[in-house]
Amino acid sequence: MHRRRLRGHSRWLGGVAAVVAGTLFGVFPGAGGYAEAAAGAGAGAGAGIAETAGATTPFVTVEAESGTLGGAARVRSIRPGATVPTSASLETEASGNALVELTNPGDAVSVPNSSGRSANTLVVRASIPDAPDGGGISASLDLYVNGTFRQAITLSSAQAWNYREATTNPDDPKAGGMPYRFYNDFPVWISGTPVPAGSAVTFRKGTGNTASVYDIDSVDLENVGPARSQPANSLSVVSNGADPESGKDSTVAIQNTVNAARLQGKTVWIPRGRYLTNSLEPTPLDFTGVTVEGAGMWYSTLYRKSPLPATSWRSKTLVGSGTTLRDIQIDSNAVWRGVGGTGGADYGINASGAGGWLVQRIWTRHTDANWLSGSNGLIENSRTSDGYGDGFNINNGNTKDPDKLGDNITVRNNFARNTGDDSFATYSDAGASGTNGQVTGAKILNNTAIAPWWANGLRVAGGENVEVRDNLVNSVSSNSALDIGVFGDTGHPLESATISGNVLIGGGGWNSVRHGVRIGSPNSTSLFPDAYTHVTLSDNVMRGAFRAGLFIDLTRVDVTLKNNTIDSPATQGILVGSGVTGTGAFAGNTVTNLRPGQVALRNDSPATFHITD
Numbered sequence: 260m261h262r263r264r265l266r267g268h269s270r271w272l273g274g275v276a277a278v279v280a281g282t283l284f285g286v287f288p289g290a291g292g293y294a295e296a297a298a299g300a301g302a303g304a305g306a307g308i309a310e311t312a313g314a315t316t317p318f319v320t321v322e323a324e325s326g327t328l329g330g331a332a333r334v335r336s337i338r339p340g341a342t343v344p345t346s347a348s349l350e351t352e353a354s355g356n357a358l359v360e361l362t363n364p365g366d367a368v369s370v371p372n373s374s375g376r377s378a379n380t381l382v383v384r385a386s387i388p389d390a391p392d393g394g395g396i397s398a399s400l401d402l403y404v405n406g407t408f409r410q411a412i413t414l415s416s417a418q419a420w421n422y423r424e425a426t427t428n429p430d431d432p433k434a435g436g437m438p439y440r441f442y443n444d445f446p447v448w449i450s451g452t453p454v455p456a457g458s459a460v461t462f463r464k465g466t467g468n469t470a471s472v473y474d475i476d477s478v479d480l481e482n483v484g485p486a487r488s489q490p491a492n493s494l495s496v497v498s499n500g501a502d503p504e505s506g507k508d509s510t511v512a513i514q515n516t517v518n519a520a521r522l523q524g525k526t527v528w529i530p531r532g533r534y535l536t537n538s539l540e541p542t543p544l545d546f547t548g549v550t551v552e553g554a555g556m557w558y559s560t561l562y563r564k565s566p567l568p569a570t571s572w573r574s575k576t577l578v579g580s581g582t583t584l585r586d587i588q589i590d591s592n593a594v595w596r597g598v599g600g601t602g603g604a605d606y607g608i609n610a611s612g613a614g615g616w617l618v619q620r621i622w623t624r625h626t627d628a629n630w631l632s633g634s635n636g637l638i639e640n641s642r643t644s645d646g647y648g649d650g651f652n653i654n655n656g657n658t659k660d661p662d663k664l665g666d667n668i669t670v671r672n673n674f675a676r677n678t679g680d681d682s683f684a685t686y687s688d689a690g691a692s693g694t695n696g697q698v699t700g701a702k703i704l705n706n707t708a709i710a711p712w713w714a715n716g717l718r719v720a721g722g723e724n725v726e727v728r729d730n731l732v733n734s735v736s737s738n739s740a741l742d743i744g745v746f747g748d749t750g751h752p753l754e755s756a757t758i759s760g761n762v763l764i765g766g767g768g769w770n771s772v773r774h775g776v777r778i779g780s781p782n783s784t785s786l787f788p789d790a791y792t793h794v795t796l797s798d799n800v801m802r803g804a805f806r807a808g809l810f811i812d813l814t815r816v817d818v819t820l821k822n823n824t825i826d827s828p829a830t831q832g833i834l835v836g837s838g839v840t841g842t843g844a845f846a847g848n849t850v851t852n853l854r855p856g857q858v859a860l861r862n863d864s865p866a867t868f869h870i871t872d
């Protein structure tokens with residue numbers, strides 16, 4: 260298993276700082292600047308924290324830009340200190356904010372299998388152009404191992420290239436929208452023998468590879484074990500008419516198996532296969548009260564193939580009190596965001612229930628959020644990619660319901676990449692009347708968030724006794740690596756949160772003026788206009804922001820900052836905006852590798868925001 264340290268590190272040069280802010284900070288001049296930014300790890304400030312941050316995964320990710328280029332292949336990148344873009348680009352959405360572009364026949368990039376073991380699968384994160392009228396194209400790309408051709412892999416842009424604020428639909432490139440959501444993950448079983456450790460994996464544009472350009476961001480290498488066997492005392496969905504060959508819809512057969520298992524006290528078994536769940540049943544699959552197991556996330560897939568444009572049917576998977584769900588993949592043909600909307604998207608899983616639930620080793624792809632409420636729920640060792648909403652969202656269901664309290668929900672050791680909203684979030688909503696309960700005891704622990712194409716890597720929006728610890732965020736396109744405060748006018752304030760041991764790389768994206776980390780509070784139109792945000796940040800690394808490392812925003816904030824490291828921000832280390840009221844208890848923090856003319860701390864509210872040591 261591998262701690263999330265991305266191979267292929269970048270060095271981003273910064274200026275030398277000569278500013279000391281009393282005893283609140285140590286400010287250290289740097290000899291080189293931004294070391295090992297892509298990994299969030301390495302020598303220097305915050306190295307110990309970086310070693311423990313992020314999910315432990317069965318795969319290793321290698322950044323394409325760290326590889327060996329062939330032909331006229333080139334690296335495209337953007338770095339802190341450059342002008343912050345005002346729109347999305349391939350660079351802003353790339354992990355590490357860099358990619359390799361193959362344009363001409365013979366262009367290639369080779370990356371090593373640095374996993375330490377043989378690899379029989381890859382996940383290639385890449386982008387190819389949209390079709391002229393939208394809807395995407397498909398094209399092959401040649402794959403070599405140690406210089407020998409293995410196979411042509413198929414890439415597609417059918418579930419990429421949305422257009423923000425398009426006047427017709429989000430998939431229309433001719434309707435005036437801003438293009439974004441460029442990439443997709445492409446899982447690949449390697450033909451022939453597994454790739455030995457240390458071998459070179461090469462992607463080369465050949466004469467039969469017809470896309471005009473191939474943009475390669477990263478490659479995951481994994482040695483996937485054999486499919487799991489049917490557990491004892493279980494009912495197979497195939498025995499009840501489900502089709503593992505995708506020849507017919509399996510929704511009713513799967514639900515009938517679940518219902519029978521619930522009555523008989525048995526487990527539901529989903530054998531190896533790809534099961535269509537595209538029927539227009541009025542209710543989604545409901546796994547409440549049952550254990551449902553698959554042969555593994557690489558083997559057992561529930562595939563939602565909704566008729567597009569979709570209507571009001573729902574394709575989410577319900578997890579309720581007493582549910583255990585493990586070892587499956589959930590994928591869909593959705594093409595744009597909108598829960599239950601015309602683009603075909605819906606929640607990956609929708610969990611609730613006062614009696615607790617457990618989700619392990621699932622992989623959701625091309626879905627909306629994994630929407631997590633109820634009490635005493637746990638999701639761990641799972642993945643989400645290429646989503647249209649949040650990766651994992653802990654919430655109270657936006658309602659006053661004892662089955663949707665949002666109490667003591669834990670999200671632990673999960674991996675999210677290319678999410679269409681916050682990769683990991685808490686969301687405590689009071690409702691229009693302000694009577695919904697507060698989310699309490701939410702825990703976001705040891706997760707990895709890579710390259711969300713919209714919103715933030717981590718979001719703490721209201722709650723009490725929230726814990727966000729030992730997570731890794733790398734490369735945020737539009738907003739911040741971490742946003743702390745409240746969501747919307749009906750959002751509950753953040754009563755208490757502890758945020759520690761996280762590595763937060765980047766932030767400060769194209770969506771208006773953003774920073775590495777932001778702390779805010781309810782505004783004047785909120786149900787709670789006078790509420791403060793109360794948060795403690797300790798032992799975090801905030802690195803390589805495209806503007807300030809940490810921004811304390813309107814209006815009422817009480818924050819404790821202790822033993823944090825802010826490294827190589829493009830502007831200030833910490834910026835307190837004007838009009839902020841509250842207190843900042845700062846101690847033992849370090850700001851390093853400031854650029855010329857920048858300062859460790861700038862307080863634009865000195866009369867109302869009081870900083871103490």
